[in-house]
Amino acid sequence: MSEIANTIAALRAALGPDRACDDPQTRELYATDDTPGRCLPEVVLFPHSHSEVQAIVALARRHHLPLVARGAGSGNVGGAQPVPGSAVVSFECMQRILDYVPAERRITVEAGCITGALQAHVERDGLFYPPDPGSSPYCRIGGNLAMNAAGPHAVKYGVTRDYVLGLRAVTGTGETLCTGVRTSKGVVGYDLTRLLVGSEGTLALITEVSLRLLPKPEGRATLRAAFASTASACAAVARIMAQSVTPSALEFMDAHALAAVRGMGAATDLPAASQALLLVEVDGDRATLARQVEAMRSALDGPGLLQCDDAQAPDAIARLWQARKALSPATKAMAPLKINEDVVVPVTQLAALLEAIEAIARKERLQIVSFGHAGNGNLHVNFLVDPSDAGLMARAHEGLRSLFRKVLALGGTLSGEHGIGSVKRDFVSLELSPESLALQRSIRRLFDPDGILNPGKLFPAD
Amino acid sequence: MSEIANTIAALRAALGPDRACDDPQTRELYATDDTPGRCLPEVVLFPHSHSEVQAIVALARRHHLPLVARGAGSGNVGGAQPVPGSAVVSFECMQRILDYVPAERRITVEAGCITGALQAHVERDGLFYPPDPGSSPYCRIGGNLAMNAAGPHAVKYGVTRDYVLGLRAVTGTGETLCTGVRTSKGVVGYDLTRLLVGSEGTLALITEVSLRLLPKPEGRATLRAAFASTASACAAVARIMAQSVTPSALEFMDAHALAAVRGMGAATDLPAASQALLLVEVDGDRATLARQVEAMRSALDGPGLLQCDDAQAPDAIARLWQARKALSPATKAMAPLKINEDVVVPVTQLAALLEAIEAIARKERLQIVSFGHAGNGNLHVNFLVDPSDAGLMARAHEGLRSLFRKVLALGGTLSGEHGIGSVKRDFVSLELSPESLALQRSIRRLFDPDGILNPGKLFPAD
Known part of the structure; x- marks a missing residue:
């Protein structure tokens, strides 16, 4: 039996035969997220519980199998796209509500809980979970945490990070990590909760999430x-x-x-x-x-x-x-491919940014459509391109680089809510210093010494 | 010249003669914070800028000199109390406002800026910095970040962590670290900002802080x-x-x-x-x-x-x-010593906690006064004791342990806003798992490989 067949057999033994799928159709279904490009995973895993996730990580570590955590696959930076030789860990079978205490404005759910379902669930009690990415009808809370998702309400209510009280996760060593508190305050030890939020599946697999809720606006x-x-x-x-x-x-x-x-x-x-x-x-x-x-x-x-x-x-x-x-x-219908950027500048610099975007469009002869969450200075800049036109794609890449440089010059940041994933990793060093990147890579090695958690994402290629 | 005299001479050469003080009077003045107990520092340092802080850390590393960062010394868990052979780094000469943009609801200040002064400054423009620890008339923003300070307004407005956009700091290796963004959103890389907030001076010395502001309620x-x-x-x-x-x-x-x-x-x-x-x-x-x-x-x-x-x-x-x-x-006048705890339970468990506190007071024959931020379930439990009464102190210690166990059993946390410092470090392992503690210690070693930043704080003794 080949090495990978061995690995899959071990995973199947741990999870049950129907929850470690390596049939061509399942692998095809999980070969991408909402990002151009695809890569077949070796196997797709469907854990039902925290302890099954722990079993998966232990086996993956033993067999050097890269693990790509996946919520709904609605991200558009390739965060949930498989890498060669990897397993996708889909959280879709883990969507239970574990603990819901309206009187404490707190809910604990499994990572696969659909964000919109969670929102609807608490609204019946006059409560409100504000983060509202465009994908909220189908995206999953674990993915929201991994990317620190936001949406239009962020201008008043903040982002996913601001609602996470604590979480349960499995690090790359297979250890269970419980972080945070069940209360609205707590300062014991380092804030590992917020270190994991936005870490794009590279530090740990988040299995359970405790969220604070607000009263629903009337x-x-x-x-x-x-x-x-x-x-x-x-x-x-x-x-x-x-x-x-x-x-x-x-x-x-x-x-x-x-x-x-x-x-x-x-x-x-x-x-x-x-x-x-x-x-x-x-x-x-x-x-x-x-x-x-x-x-x-x-x-x-x-x-x-x-x-x-x-x-x-x-x-x-x-x-x-x-x-x-x-x-x-409408924009999807305009071109074969939409490169969807997600830059942020201070609100007072929005006009300067949009002027620069027009200049880039003219200089590189690009069709660019911009819209977004202006109250946060967060603009979705969409380059409408055709991947079969190599000249156009080269100009688009040049245009992206000019865009990012301008954004940083205006005091902004490369991404407000989509994250880095695989598609923006080459631009990260425009924003983060070598010292910061080195520290972050060291933190990653602490949590995942074998580099099995979502390799090839978030940081520039070594 | 002794080793420490050498070190002080080097610091004096770097900072100037009047900003590295080892005269007995200055050492006495900085021998404690608002916590029982005291320990004379070898020297008290008064940097004027980020680069001077960097010079201090470089010298401290070379000379194996522990550094204890100090805001106003208003903390009550010993976070700013010197340890034997250490230098206090006081930020009181770094209180400049570096960048204030009312239109972007953002202010950047040096770490020594007094919280109340900052609040007054922005209120003139109809803006509002909500975190309001009781010490806000004199405490300093760097100390607020180090401890993730809160106060009565937290029930509606959240804690210090929720207002920090980014910061500048010097890690234990002497490197400059810039974290976060100047915008209201940003998801590039790990959230090092919030890793440093609440880290009690053990990961880096925070020198500059960017804060978001809210409109002032009418x-x-x-x-x-x-x-x-x-x-x-x-x-x-x-x-x-x-x-x-x-x-x-x-x-x-x-x-x-x-x-x-x-x-x-x-x-x-x-x-x-x-x-x-x-x-x-x-x-x-x-x-x-x-x-x-x-x-x-x-x-x-x-x-x-x-x-x-x-x-x-x-x-x-x-x-x-x-x-x-x-x-x-009133409570300070009641006994020679007030042991001021800062526990949190879910609001629905507040009555159960207060009942347990009464039982502890009866069982251990202790005088306990409780008050606090009930909307967060955050109770200040004050044990009024006399340090000269060994029997009473032993019963108080027993009572504290019973209190912490009860708090954790009710789903709470040991500290809502005061932090751990030196006085609560022995109780931390009641709340954090060995895995979590080991990870946190590893993170600490990454930021401060020589253990020169506030040693003896936050974590249990090795």
Whole structure:
């Protein structure tokens, strides 16, 4: 029997025959995540419990088998893409709610719990789990932790990291690690919880997660504002973030994004001269909504504002968000491949960034569509390309490098919520110093001395 | 010249003659923090900049000189207490504001910046830095980060960790480490920022800190509620934390605390039968205050409520808080020594914890006064003792161990905001597993291979 066949036999013995699958169809299904490229894993594993994950890591260590943790495979930096000779560890069979105490605003779930299901579960009790990545209807909480996922609500409510009280995980040595607390405060020892959040499956496999919850806001209202230029929309973003009412979402769409959704028949009621769109949400006590809407209207008002609508009724709100919701399918239809970046700059630098993006598009002759979470200065910059056009791909790569340099020069960061994975690893050393990278690699070796946890991700190639 | 004289000469050459002080008076002044016990440092260092801190660490490494970082020395777990043969690194000469951008809700300061000064500085622009340890008029932000300080506002606004965007520090190898981002989001690499927050000066000396700020709430209101029993007050705490309005402070005082402040002439307007007191603060838009007060009143109302007052005018608010403010001097006057614990349990377990504390006090014949941040389940349990009474001290130690065991059995943690330092290090292994401790010690060795940064703190003795 070959080495890998031996390994798979051992895994099958540990998990049961149907939960270590190496049939071609299963391997094909798990050969990629929501990122271009694919690589067949040797086997796909479906653990049912923490102790099964521990058994997997022990065997993987013995057999030098790389393990790629996978939530829903909805990430778009290749974080859950298999590497050659690896096993995918899918957490989809671990989605139990282990402990839910509404009176303590706390829930403990297995890592495979679907984020949207968790949200719906706690909303029945008037509670609220704010992080809302676009994939929340199907993504899994373990993946959210691995990437420190965010979404539009982050501008008011913060990111996944801010809601994790503690977790249970298996390190690369096969040891169980319990971190954090079940209380809303705790300062005993180093913060291993937040070291694991955002570590992209390279330090440990997260099996169980305790999350804090908030009271659900009573009501929400939405505003949609059309502007005559990118610059005037960005100035409005800066005005909103400089006054005292923090919106629960503040989304931006550039002229190309607007054109794309109009091409799909959305947002037809906007003035023809609209070159940028802001979508603003406020939430809270019903008694405060009118005042919050007024604060947003007054901050939105300025040179270049063409039209401003607001809504509080659910169907009217949905109508205003239509342009934003149509965006993802619209841009996907525009080109064979969408390189989806996720840069962040201080909100006061958003206009400068968008200007630089236009310059890059002109210089490299690229089609670039930008939109995103403007209240955080977090822009999704989409390069629409064709992988069969080598010249175009080279220009796109050049454009990416220019983009990242500009972002860093403006005081920003390469990724706000998507992470690094395999696709951005070569750019990490633009942002992190050699000292910081060396320390991080050393930490990785502590947790995973054999390098079996998601190798080839997060750090530049050695 | 002796080895230490050599070391001091080298430090004096690097910093200047007046900023490496080994005169008896200065050494005496820095021989302790706000913790019983003292130990003379060999020398006290007053760096003026990041690069001077770097020079200090380089020399300390060469000369095997332990370094004890010190903010204001207001901690009460011995975190800033010198160890034998050590140098204190005081950050009091590093309190500059380096970069303040109100429009981005961000401020960067040196580690010696006084927390209250920072708060006052940003409030002029309508901004708000929420963490508010009791020592905020004089404590320093670097110390707040080292201990992950909190305070009454944590129940609504979170702790120091939640406000740190990034930092600059010098590790035990003398290397400069820049962590985090200047934006409100960022996921590039491991979260070294939060690994350093709460690390009690054992991983690196923090020199510069970037903090995010919030808009300042427009108004606040206070309620004070007296209860006939501890249990009825705890039930009210649980009711408050189970409804949708989150108070900005929710403080508890037990019968002994009440008796203490009454002995000082405070809170004389409370019913004689009062056995427990809650102080509740709400904040936000003025338009919402009345409704928030109503929500608190309705949650406070239940069996055992004797009296409930509320106030919105500053002097009336101050009157209601009088009992809480009088507490620290009142308890200090009660005994030669106050052992001030800082345990946390889930809010639903607060009554069980307080019952257990009464049982411990009876069994060990101890005087125990409890109060604290009830909304976080964070109780300051004060053992009032006399160090000259060996029998009493032994019973107190026994009582502490029983307390910690009970706290952990209730799902809690040993420290909510004070940290471990030297005084709680022997109890840490009650909470952290051997695996977790071993990993944390390994991380410490990565950052500080020679063990020169605050040795003898945070972890149990080897």
